[in-house]
Amino acid sequence: MASRIKICGISTPETLDAVLAARAEYVGFNFFPPSPRHVSFDRVAALASRAGDRISKVGVFVDADDALIAAAVETGKLDAIQLHGEEVPKRASELKARFGKPVWKVIPVSSAADIARGADYRGAADFILYDAKTPKDAALPGGMGLRFDWSLLREEKSRLPWGLAGGLSAANVADAIAQTGAQMVDTSSGVETAPGAKDGDAIAAFCSAVRKA
Numbered sequence: 001m002a003s004r005i006k007i008c009g010i011s012t013p014e015t016l017d018a019v020l021a022a023r024a025e026y027v028g029f030n031f032f033p034p035s036p037r038h039v040s041f042d043r044v045a046a047l048a049s050r051a052g053d054r055i056s057k058v059g060v061f062v063d064a065d066d067a068l069i070a071a072a073v074e075t076g077k078l079d080a081i082q083l084h085g086e087e088v089p090k091r092a093s094e095l096k097a098r099f100g101k102p103v104w105k106v107i108p109v110s111s112a113a114d115i116a117r118g119a120d121y122r123g124a125a126d127f128i129l130y131d132a133k134t135p136k137d138a139a140l141p142g143g144m145g146l147r148f149d150w151s152l153l154r155e156e157k158s159r160l161p162w163g164l165a166g167g168l169s170a171a172n173v174a175d176a177i178a179q180t181g182a183q184m185v186d187t188s189s190g191v192e193t194a195p196g197a198k199d200g201d202a203i204a205a206f207c208s209a210v211r212k213a
């Protein structure tokens with residue numbers, strides 16, 4: 001079965017239409033203010049209503065408080081909450097209980113020990129997304145086009161559904177799927193011409209490469 005696809009960091013109607021046309025399963029809206037892909041509430045309301053039920057809408061949060069997540073869930077009509085910060089398992093379970101939405105926990109990876117941390121979220125999160133660890137002094141914890149050593153995923157034992165992110169593009173996603181068997185692949189900067197500027201052709205090429213993989 002083809003891997004599911006998430007295109008993350010969508011902030012314009014034109015690029016949302018490209019994601020819909022390419023039949024990705026998930027679109028990501030970024031609620032981390034320092035990100036070049038951050039969306040305002042006004043904008044996300046318009047995007048959510050344009051998308052309707054044609055795609056699952058995932059909100060990306062970095063150590064956000066409940067008030068921000070509540071406003072985003074409501075305004076962006078979110079179907080899932082992606083935690084891309086240092087949220088511990090207890091925080092993931094609290095958010096799952098409070099909002100009644102699937103919680104995706106991102107695990108930043110640079111070693112086998114990081115992959116093992118996925119199991120800590122059993123019973124707390126619904127889905128694990130393995131992404132490359134960004135440098136300590138980086139402005140963003142994701143969205144930097146960095147890859148990790150995919151062979152580390154051979155040790156994946158969380159027993160949770162999981163996906164792969166980090167430096168994926170149309171050029172390497174088939175190889176990533178072949179090497180890891182990822183059930184879902186997620187990209188942001190790999191379908192851009194500049195940080196935050198998504199490219200419709202690159203989105204289509206990415207989705208096509210996943211389906212051919």
Ligand SMILES: O=C(O)c1ccccc1N[C@@H]1O[C@H](COP(=O)(O)O)[C@@H](O)[C@H]1O
Nearest residue numbers: 008035142143144145166167187188189
């Ligand atoms: O994209 C961002 O700006 C971002 C900011 C803060 C947290 C997460 C962010 N993006 C996520 O990171 C992955 C990997 O990005 P990339 O493909 O390597 O550019 C992306 O899929 C988003 O889920």
